[in-house]
Amino acid sequence: MIEILVDDCFLIGQILECGQSFRYKHIENNIYDIIAYDKRLRINQVGKHVYMDCSIEDYNSLWVRYFDMDRNYEQIQSILVKMDPILKKAVIEKRGLRILRQAPFEMLLTFILSQNKAIPQIKVLVERLCETYGQVVLDQYGTYYTFPTVDRLVDVSVEDWRRLKVGFRAPYLYDAIQKVAQGVIDFITIEKMLDNSARDRLMEISGVGQKVADCILLFAFGRIEVFPLDVWVRRMMTHAYFNDQNVSDQIILEFADRYFKGFGGLAQQYLFYYARDHQIGK
Numbered sequence: 001m002i003e004i005l006v007d008d009c010f011l012i013g014q015i016l017e018c019g020q021s022f023r024y025k026h027i028e029n030n031i032y033d034i035i036a037y038d039k040r041l042r043i044n045q046v047g048k049h050v051y052m053d054c055s056i057e058d059y060n061s062l063w064v065r066y067f068d069m070d071r072n073y074e075q076i077q078s079i080l081v082k083m084d085p086i087l088k089k090a091v092i093e094k095r096g097l098r099i100l101r102q103a104p105f106e107m108l109l110t111f112i113l114s115q116n117k118a119i120p121q122i123k124v125l126v127e128r129l130c131e132t133y134g135q136v137v138l139d140q141y142g143t144y145y146t147f148p149t150v151d152r153l154v155d156v157s158v159e160d161w162r163r164l165k166v167g168f169r170a171p172y173l174y175d176a177i178q179k180v181a182q183g184v185i186d187f188i189t190i191e192k193m194l195d196n197s198a199r200d201r202l203m204e205i206s207g208v209g210q211k212v213a214d215c216i217l218l219f220a221f222g223r224i225e226v227f228p229l230d231v232w233v234r235r236m237m238t239h240a241y242f243n244d245q246n247v248s249d250q251i252i253l254e255f256a257d258r259y260f261k262g263f264g265g266l267a268q269q270y271l272f273y274y275a276r277d278h279q280i281g282k
Contacts, residue, residue, distance in 0.1 A: 002059055004050050009073035011096020012045045018097045018273040020219050022110060022123045023130075023147070035130075037062055037103060038146045040139055068098050068222060076224075076263055080270070083259070086240040087267060090274035097269055104187040104220040105180060106147045111215040112172050112207055128164055154181045172207030179205055191221055199226075210253075218265040227256040227264035236275035 016024045016032055023035040030045040041063065042053040052059060064070065077095055081088040113125045133148035133156065154177055161170035179185040185205065190198045195217065202213040214228040229237075229249055237252050238244055241259075260267045274280070 001051055001053050002056055004052070004059075006045075006048050006050050007074060008048075008095055009077065010045075010050065010067070010098060012043055012050065014094055014096040014273070015067070015098050015100065018094065018269055019119055019276070020100055020269065021102070022119070022126045033141065033144075035144055035146070036066060038135075038137070040137070040141065040144050042141060065101050068101055071098075071222075071224075073098060073266075076266060079261070080263060080267055084240070087270065090270040094270050094273045097273065099222060099224055099266060099269065100219060101222050102219050103147065104190070104216065105150060107216045107220040108176055108180070108185075108202075108205075108208075109173060111212045111219075112169055112176060112205075113166060114215075115169060115207070115212065125164075125166060132164060150177060150180050153177045169207065172205070175206040176208070187220075195223060195226055198223075214265075218268075224265040225260075225262045227253060227260070227268050229253060229256075229268075230272070232275045233268055233272050236271045236280055239275075239280055240271070 012030055012032055013026075015021075016026075016034070021034075025033045027033060027042075032043050034041045034043060039054075039058070039062070044051045052063060054063060073095075077091050080091050109129070110122070110126055113129070114122045117125070127145075130145035130147055133152050134145035135148075136143055136145055156174070156177070158170045158174045161173050166173060176185070180187075185201065190201055193201065198217055198221075199210065199213045202208055202216055203210065211228050211230055214226040217223040217226045218228060227233075229252060234249070234252065237256070238247060241255060242252075256264045256268070
């Protein structure tokens, strides 16, 4: 067990429940279990004290990056709150969230599964995938399942996917896995690419549009400038910046790219979480 001291820009409940993560379990109060990179982390936050049931070696090698601890969120927030009153409200209310740096392959399959699904449904699908094809691990808290590897999934057929009740996503998952297995999609290469090139490469996968590609870039690669545009964000953007007018996705994306000055992904998360909790535009 290790203890770290955090500032106001770290609230574990907001980090996990803002819609970017699907493999966590709320135990009680501010205690959560997180499964990431084949490990389970029991984490408890009491005020500005965070207790993680891991070694200092695992914290430094894995969880510092996972929780994006090297980024100065307070500095970014000080810029965003000056932009407009609605964004200021969202940032102040949700200031404890951080962008998690999650495994690229997991994010690829997860956000394909996420299409046209609510968060509870996504969690069920992801857990079913892990229970079916992941490895079972026993630790002091019981058993859990790892996210399956490419090698474990490469022989899973479209029909096998349909049996997991993933619906129209079955051929998309199959194509994604084949392209990763064949090296067409190489995450090391993608990490070195500029945003547009990386997005275009990911969109070579069947069923991966700009929103899914941008979610992967944001939540796996920490590209906080990209702006995933989903239903809640669209509602919030049209309400806050376009007087509730019906504008195209392209207009919203171009506006976000100019307006948020390189912090679009983080602004998107504040606005998404705020809009969802307050049912703005529903």
